[in-house]
Amino acid sequence: MRIAVNARILLADKLEGMGKFTHEVLRLLVVQHPEHEFFFLFDRPYDAQFIYAANVTPIIVYPPARHPFLFYVWFELMLPRVLRQIKPDVFFSPDNFTTLRTHVPRVTVIHDLAYLHFPAEKKFFDRRYYQKFMPRFAEASRLILTVSEFSRKDIMKSFHLPPAKVKVAPCGVSDFFKPTLFAQQIEIRQKYCAGEMYFVFVGALQPRKNLVTLFKAFDAFKNLTRSEVKLVIVGRKAWKANAIVKAYEAMTHKTEVIFTGRVSDAEVRQLYGSAVALVFASLFEGFGLPILEAQKCDCPVITSTTSSMAEVAAESALLVDPLSPEAICQALVQLYHYPERRDYYIRRGRENCCRYTWQQTADLIYQGLQESLEIPKISS
The missing domain is CATH 3.40.50.2000 (Glycogen Phosphorylase B;)
Known part of the structure; x- marks a missing residue:
């Protein structure tokens, strides 16, 4: 399987919620599945620590996307070109967003819909981007994964999606965290x-x-x-x-x-x-x-x-x-x-x-990637 991955959120020393999720899941997927090719698509020069094994090919896709206008350029103009070149079997995007301009099956992780419940938190252009594109991303994705049953129900209700299209892959917790002497x-x-x-x-x-x-x-x-x-x-x-x-x-x-x-x-x-x-x-x-x-x-x-x-x-x-x-x-x-x-x-x-491990998360993600190739696009 050739797996293209949106890796733009992997930033050295700046991993927060989505970044930690992406890092922990990809690290396990890459190392445990050497039979597959992974194409990590970054939006800026990347740190070598995120190239977890020899089956990862890093590709920098400019411009750096940290503003709604640049989100559009990156996801809808530049990314589709790269996907046409590398011809992946599936595109995995773990940061809420995906591209609308590809026929490649898409598996998208939507972590939450905070922008719907707290719209005033977002800057004007960010809010407009989320409002316009998030429902379309959900519709275009072959499968949506999210991190809690609460978010699953919220996504299904807000975007009018069938239950089979939205599945839970909860976060884990790293053994790095341990009691302090x-x-x-x-x-x-x-x-x-x-x-x-x-x-x-x-x-x-x-x-x-x-x-x-x-x-x-x-x-x-x-x-x-x-x-x-x-x-x-x-x-x-x-x-x-x-x-x-x-x-x-x-x-x-x-x-x-x-x-x-x-x-x-x-x-x-x-x-x-x-x-x-x-x-x-x-x-x-x-x-x-x-x-x-x-x-x-x-x-x-x-x-x-x-x-x-x-x-x-x-x-x-x-x-x-x-x-x-x-x-x-x-x-x-x-x-x-x-x-x-x-x-x-x-x-x-x-x-x-004990209920939460990154191994469980990675296994559920991998299962989702496999399923995305076996099932037709599920529409609302």
């Missing part, structure tokens, strides 16, 4: 929090991550407990972060909040493993990978009742209404004051992680 915990707390305990948030700073409500909840927690516990915010400042900055500036205890910016995966692992708990009370997620990463590091998790997060965490996390600062505050208090509750969620988190 006690001595390292002390070092991390000293480095970031002057030796004090802390709660941690991990993710890009954008409105949907609900940091405005988290800041209110943390202020209430500090007022209630009078503790020295800090809040560590790990991640890059993403789009439309002004409201987050304003909420932070309005905090009573803003000096107790530490922003690390983007840090290495090794540092993230230790920040998980040294925290009182991960607070991931997002408004909407297609999956919510930090939930599993934290649990793999023996870090208790507070997460939302909404979208996919309750599904991913099952009963292994403390679930809260993300719109309620009071509910989040009470969860913080519970895990701070009661070590036995932390121990309970650590144990449940270990059990939950």
Whole structure:
């Protein structure tokens, strides 16, 4: 099988949700299936670490596509030319988008439909691109894969698709994530929090991550407990972060909040493993990978009742209404004051992680690629 892959999201030291998914899945597919040829289509010079084996042929397809106008040029003008040249059996695109201008069977991973539920988050041209092309991408794809049952139902309902066309390939969690040794915990707390305990948030700073409500909840927690516990915010400042900055500036205890910016995966692992708990009370997620990463590091998790997060965490996390600062505050208090509750969620988190492996994800993706060649195009 000749498999063309949209690899434009594989960026060294910049892998977030979709990037981690793409990296973990492709690494396993390439190494475990040397009988197949893979053509990785990048939109800029690539890092050699992503050429996982000799059966990968990297191809740079310009221009770099990071703006809706360039999305169109890359996916609808340049990509079809390359597909005609390499003549693949299937085109696999793991980043929500695909091309409309090819007869090659397409397998597309649509992680979520956040743009439909939170349209104000997107810049004008991004929003218009998503609104115009996402339904067409769904229609044109031979098979759609997504990362949770929540997203599967959302995609089917929103795009009026038959159940057979949309399947779930949930995220996994890497063995890279593991508990932090006690001595390292002390070092991390000293480095970031002057030796004090802390709660941690991990993710890009954008409105949907609900940091405005988290800041209110943390202020209430500090007022209630009078503790020295800090809040560590790990991640890059993403789009439309002004409201987050304003909420932070309005905090009573803003000096107790530490922003690390983007840090290495090794540092993230230790920040998980040294925290009182991960607070991931997002408004909407297609999956919510930090939930599993934290649990793999023996870090208790507070997460939302909404979208996919309750599904991913099952009963292994403390679930809260993300719109309620009071509910989040009470969860913080519970895990701070009661070590036995932390121990309970650590144990449940270990059990939950066993349900998710990247090997399972890769196997489901591979099955989808094979099926795409056996079935006719499924229309709505």
